[in-house]
Amino acid sequence: MVIIKNSRLHFAAHENCKEIAELLILNAQDNINQIPLHFAVITDSKEAACVLISHEADFNSTDHLNSLPLHLVWNIY
Numbered sequence: 001m002v003i004i005k006n007s008r009l010h011f012a013a014h015e016n017c018k019e020i021a022e023l024l025i026l027n028a029q030d031n032i033n034q035i036p037l038h039f040a041v042i043t044d045s046k047e048a049a050c051v052l053i054s055h056e057a058d059f060n061s062t063d064h065l066n067s068l069p070l071h072l073v074w075n076i077y
Contacts, residue, residue, distance in 0.1 A: 009021060009025070023056070026055055033061075033064050037058070038061070038067075041069045
């Protein structure tokens with residue numbers, strides 16, 4: 001028996017849910033629960049951060065240390 005483990009993004013694609021797929025891509029978490037907005041902040045990628053926020057990235061998303069993207073700004077500066 002083959003067990004297939006699909007993500008929420010797979011299901012959104014299967015059901016043709018464009019809005020859900022866009023949201024999941026914006027807020028896709030890595031293995032330490034960081035989303036692309038965390039990376040943009042860490043690397044001081046202001047333009048990328050603005051694009052992510054303007055497309056409704058979840059700026060309240062916490063990583064494995066319960067850090068918000070805004071918390072990471074304080075760590076950098």
